[in-house]
Amino acid sequence: MNLKTILTGATLALGVAVSAQANEVVKAGFIYVGVPGDGGWTYEHDQSRQAVEAYFGDEVETTYVESVPEGPDAERVMTQMALTGVDIIFTTSFGYMEATNNVAAKFPNVKFEHATGFMRNTPNVSTYSARFYEGRAVIGTIAGRMTKSNKIGYIGSFPIPEVIRGINSSYLSAKKVNPDVEMKVVWVYTWFDPAKEADAAQALIDDGVDVILQHTDSTAPLAKAADAGGVIGFGQASDMAAYAPAPRVSSIIDNWAPYYIQRVQDVMDGTWESTDTWDGISTGMVKIGDITDAVPADVKAEAMDLIAQMKAGTFSPFTGPINKQDGSVWLADGEVADDGTLAGMNFYVEGIVGDIPN
Amino acid sequence: MIRLEKRPQPSKLWIALTPVLAVIATMIAGGILFAMLGKPPVEAIRTIFWDPLFSEQFAAYSRPQLLIKAGPLILIAIGLSLGFRAGIWNIGAEGQYIMGAIFGAAVGLAFYPMEAFYIFPLMVIAGAFGGWLWAMIPALLRTKFNTNEILVSLLLVYVAEFLLQSMALGALRNPDNSGFPGSRNLSQYASASNPELFTGTGIHWGVLTAFIAVIGAYILLSRHILGFQIRLTGQSERAARFASVNPKRLVIFCLGISGLLAGLAGMFEVSGPSGQISIDFNAGYGFTAIIVAFLGRLNPVGILLAGILMALTYVGGELAQIMLGLPAAAIQIFQGMLLFFLLALDVLSNFRIRFRKGGIA
Secondary structure, eight states, X not given: OHHHHHHXXXXXXXXXXXXXXXXXXXXXXXXXXXXXXXXXXXHHHHHHHHHHHHHHGGGEEEEEEOSOOTTHHHHHHHHHHXXXXXXXXXXXXXXXXXXXXXXXXXXXXXXXXXXXXXXXXXXXXXXXXXXXXXXHHHHXXXXXXXOSSSEEEEEXXXXXXXXXXXXXXXXXXXXXXXXTOXXXXXXXXXXXXXXXXXXXXXXXXXXTOOEEEESSSOSHHHHHHHHHSSOEEEEEESOOGGGTTTTEEEEEEEOOHHHHHHHHHHHHHTOOOOOEEEEOTTTTSXXXXXXXXXXXXXXXXXXXXXXXXXXXXXXXXSBSSEEBTTSOEEEOTTOBOXXXXXXXXXXXXXXXXXXXXX | OEEEEEOSSOOHHHHHHHHHHHXXXXXXXXXXHHHXXXXXXXXXXXXXXXXXXHOXXXXXXXXXXXXXXHHHHHHHHHHHHHHHHTTOOXXXXXXXXXXXXXXXXXXXXXHTTOOOTTHHHHHHHHHXXXXXXXXXXXXXXXXXXXXXXXXXXXXXXXXXXXXXXXHHHTTTOOTTSTTOSOOOOGGGSGGGOOOOSSTTXXXXXXXXXXXXXXXXXXXXXXXXXXXXXXXXXXXXXXXXXXXXXXXXXXXXXXXXXXXXXXXXXXXXXXXXXXXXXXXXXXXXXXXXXXXXXXXXXXXXXXXXXXXXXXXXXXXXXXXXXXXXOOOHHHXXXXXXXXXXXXXXXXXXXXXXXXXXXXXXX
């Protein structure tokens, strides 16, 4: 009976593989860490999934599973998804890294795309992420110009390179336009928890902060800023336009749609290859949401100019001279940080007070 | 009019029958829910309950997965059920599960990269100790200061979560991981790994331990004086005191054993299916196990079946999301219905329903 089951399974698997080649429909699966209704991270991934459907119409089928915990559950969901005969799976959270690679090793004919990771153990795994720090430079500039108390608050999620890079980038840009600026970082150890984020925002406001930046996905900090009055913030991951024109004066938007469409196209054309993509403002993977009229025209112009420079590739937020927090030299005058250092960034730049917790 | 009449003894027949009825009622109500969401109800129910077990396409993979998912649920629920029977409410198994994982992983990682046969047994002991230690806090606070173990054990879950995050980012972080959180992968370190013992079955040391715990609990409850004391205390604390049961000793024992088993579950998970300490290593097993304990009527064999049924709704629920596009929330409602109907139908075991004409108020 066992042998029979195995043989039937094998025939079936073969059948699925052949039929995927034969008919034109490409099946794309998505694994979400949250729910599309989070208004932030998962929302943008789901919008981009819908964009794939809209772009290809009947030539593509998409499916997704939401609220998948990182770890063994993720591995099971990915395996089951691969068994249903999908052609490409996008796994949209850093914590899916090991699971993605484990499952990819078992399904060489399925393509895997892992967001924000760096592990590509088999030739059917690609990684992709966005240079969110370019967006941080823009909102950091606005923050530095707009603050009256010279205190900027930052709600950090987890002290990992991605988040530390964002803090450094926005601090450097704010400092450039306002040498008196101070950055206060609060760690909430979550990506999405409206209650904790609101508490953190309140603590920062009580501390005299009048601009709040966040690396968490809910709109709770903006709601707190609205209650407090005279405090501004920025949309994170998604536009969060419901809080415009103030407190939300602009936003950093993740725009995965062009990438997803391209990768699905590659699967259709048979040209898909394992790659490591790290795109920013220049390709549109990172977008800056509408800068509202709450921002003075000259500040807006300055921000737009910065966006234009990054679009043209003539400016990087991490251009020397920059010292590390301990005063040692990191980048000499005119030197631009390499991607390797940025990817593993685990130190503050000079001027930021406090330690990175561990 | 309908009147409920208390039975002198809970009906044995109905106790056995209500879980089956609850599952059927859940299927009907769930089917209606799925139909209202515009999904084919019969196909959805089939995808959840049938496909993971018997579908040619999935079963070979998902059957072992059921055991992997059910193992920790059963192990934790068995420990919880002992206390619940005696009216000792350990709500913090999630925290004890985390501590077991941290202690077990820490011992394993301390030996890295040495290979030796005694590393895994030491990790097992450390994991059990970690869970036991975390449960001793509410146990001692209750016996010494009469604090409420429900609150203390629950709040300690959040403390354990912070410790977990701190470990993933600090002391246990993989130094070769360029600043990213998470420990080394224990499942790739032979001496510290908890592998699948029989290929294709999903059975690892944790699943085996869960089976042993079921048998152990069954013997304890039916044959051992301690089991008698637990059952007696649950039925009447006063009577138990007359029978010279030491309530403090019982609190220490029940919280200790449930913490120990939850710690073991965490340790087997971190060295096996999960493989590493990460920021959100815990996936709610400690809380879901409370449902499993009640779904299994606090009975060891019942818990075994309930654990597998619960695992089935998870694995099948994921399939239903992939195949039919059901939202995750609908699956959660479906799981909630299962417990709801079971508790609601419980009334039939404890009460007789009498139909009467006219109204005597």
